[in-house]
Amino acid sequence: MVVYKNLKESNYFSDLSIPSFLRDWIMQEYSDDKGNIDYEIVGKQIERLYPQKDEWLSIKDRIIQGNESVKILTRISVDIDISTNDITFSLPIYDLYNKLTLIEPWIWDKYKDELLVSKEIWGIVELGYLPPGDNKKDGKIILKSFQNFCPYEIDLEYYKEARKNFTIDEWIDVLLGAIDYNPLGYKDNIDKRTMLSRLLPFTEKRVNIVELAPKGTGKSYLFGRLSKYGWLASGGKMSRAKMFYDLQKKTTGLVGSYDYIAFDEVQTISFSDPSEMKGALKGYLESGECSVGDKKIVGKTGVILLGNIDMNDMDENCDMFRSLPRVFYESALIDRFHGFIAGWKIPRMNEDLKAQGWALNSEYFTDILHQLRDDLSYRAIVNELVIIPPQSDTRDVEAIKRLCTAYIKLFFPHVHQASDISMFDFMTYCLKPAIDMRTIIKRQLAIIDPIEFGKKGVPYLSMKDVHEKNN
Structure with missing residues (x-):
């Protein structure tokens, strides 16, 4: 590990x-x-x-013309055709899709337990060729063997128990090492915790976040290359079909496959039909559901907006969202994002921030966070500890509780009940940061739409309130 x-x-x-x-x-x-x-x-x-994509033609030549068996390390997904009962696979990295492939029954029986672990899985695949037969069926690239590259077993309870051996400061350093950063490179704990706030969508379902940060703070790296459970969309066009549901292909989009979708350099992303996308986003960000045609899409994917911001615009009391694409620049849509990460508190990447020494395997760590998403006990703890002031806005309450739950999973995974965490730790490392993240969203909403949001505050819980409830 x-x-x-x-x-x-x-x-x-x-x-x-x-x-x-x-x-x-x-x-x-x-x-x-x-x-x-x-x-x-x-x-x-x-x-x-691990051949590059532009080497795929030569690989096909070896497989088809040379009749070789070729092993490559790649991402694979499998499917079962209802009409033909054929078991097929795709290798998305090389644009090899199901209609050109086949998994023969005896191979499927041998490897299906590993291949069915998730919708997509990484491993060493051995490829061969099945030429056209007398029945005139097309030739197929076939799977001959599969080796999962994971060198460990995930034991979530062991991870939770191991956390008990660390102080909170030590644990924060452990987490930073797991995502390839050297804790000694940060000037203080605030910088460290702001950096780790980026992991909230990794560990809690449907956490929607906006982060604006200077260039070079590692946004693309963390969201694009750390976890196999995330999708980083960098520039270009995004359609409702790709993100939610393709009516022509009758296939679910990205929200059905990943823990989060991060729009990198969101200012450069365009949408084929902005009004269509806005409508789908509003429903999905609110409840995790949206309708496309007669199809109801349900997902657990968080949505993250990542943008670069000029030094002069790093002020939560000014309109920081004016550079967002117009599809996002609407108060009703922004209100559905749970929190804001002030990325200017994260230092620009430098040599001193690169991990140096023994640390948690990044693959292992992101698998742990992925599994924690299904644990509902942490939300029950948050519900017990958080006092909601009268007349609190429902979206504010849900946003703060959702962020707070993600923080507990990240910093205090060993907690099984409310009494296992001190009120000071809960307030300092979970509740106050969640409130701060939501507060920035509310301030931006008041600037964008002062009539609707200008007089609305957010729930606030004092230390005195926490102690009184605990007693």
Whole structure:
């Protein structure tokens, strides 16, 4: 579950442009007990197992014309055709889709337990070719074997128990190492906790966040390369069909496959039909449901807006959202985002922030956060601890509770009941940060729509209130 990360001393893995969870697997496989890696061997293995997309044609030539069996490390998803009963697979990285593939029954019986773990899974796939037969069926690329690359087992209870051995400050440093950052590179605890706030959508379902930050603070890296359960949309066009449901293909979009969707450099993203997208987003951000045609889409995916902001605009009392695409610049839509991360509190990436030493395997850690999403006990603890003032706005209450629940899962996963966490810790590390994140959203709403939101506050819970309830 741990791996030696030497990211400050070596740019070897950053030059490979591979996700951090793949990097950690490679380091786990090819390092000794002291973390030393033979980079020559690693380079040859990566070249052999992880070909680039533009090498796919030569791979097909080897498989089809050369009748070779070829092994590659990639992402695979499987499907069962209702009409034909055929079991097929796709390799999205190489644009190989189901109509061109086949998994024969005896291969399926051998590997289906691993392949059915999730909708998509990473592993070493062995590919071969089944030529057209006498029945004139088309030739197919077939799966010959599969090896899951995960080098550990996920034991969520063990992780929760292990947390008891750390102080909160020590645990914050553990979390930073797990996402490839050196805790010694931060000037204070506030910077560290602001950085870790980016993980809230990883650990709680349907957490919707806006983050505006200067360039170079690592937004794209964390949301795009840390977890296999997230999707980073960088620029270009986004359609309702791709995000929610494609009526022509009759397939669910991104919200059915990922824990979060992050719109990177959101100012550069356009929508094929802005009004259509806005309508779908309003319903989905509110309740996790939306209608496309006669189809009702239900998802657990959080939506994240990531944007760069000029130094002169880093003021929550000014209109920071004016540079957002018009589809997002509407108070009714912004109100459905739970919180705001003040990204200017996160330092620009520098060499001192690169992880150096033993740390949690990033793949293992993001799998843990993914599993924590299904644990409902933490929300029950939040419901017990948080006192709601009279006449509180329902969206504010839900936003704060949702963020607070995510914070508890992140910082205090070992807590089983309300009495397991001190009121000081709950207030300092969970409730107050959640309120602060929601408050910025409310201030922006008051600027954008002063008539509707100018006089509305947010629920506030004092330390005295917490102690009184506890007693």
